[in-house]
Amino acid sequence: MKFALVNEQRQEAQPNLFGACPACGHPMLAKCGKVRIWHWAHKGGRTCDPWWENETEWHRAWKGHFPSEWQEVVHQGHNGEKHIADVKTNQGWVLEFQHSHIKPEERQSRDSFYSKLIWIVDGTRRKRDVTQFRDAWSQGTPVGRNTFLRKVFLDDCALLREWSDSRAAVFFDFGKDLNLFCLIANGKDKLGHVFCFSRGMLINLLRGGNMQDFEALLQDARASTTARGR
Ligand SMILES: [Zn+2]
Structure with missing residues (x-):
């Protein structure tokens, strides 16, 4: 994790610093080695949030675009279940940055745990993606006069297929020199909408x-994807 509580204050890891986990209160050790990015880890290696993914430079770069108080926000569900959102905005949107493979069941759990969720998926992990x-994008059909919105076939692209049943907005990040692409699909239809978005x-x-406006855009795309699927 990027932050732990040191004397009740959120702090980034520094050599020889001890802290406590903001979610469970367990002691945390500052890991400041040469290989992995400096971070905090639960003492004894246990992690209180099973959804937590080891952070990479990519995660940190994304988090760094937002105020530090929006980063690593402990979110408690109605049933008392706690998870640490990578970013939670002041308008209640949760951003989850996903680098490694995620099992469909875990993805669905997170989709339903957070009511306003945006996934940002590292599209550079597998070369073929x-x-x-x-x-898929170049063979897609532009929607209306909007050159940034296309209907695309999901079947030929593993990444699109894997994320097509998410009820959240899913953005793919193919590297900092390229735009982001947001997928809206319904998990049943072979076609989905993809928006090109600048970072x-x-x-x-x-x-x-x-x-x-963003919510309206998502709803419109979802409604038209569903209508097309009937
Ligand atoms: Zn913890």
């Missing part, structure tokens, strides 16, 4: 933009 996605646009939107 970028190529497959590029093909800056998404970050600005989340940092204080009008999220109602």
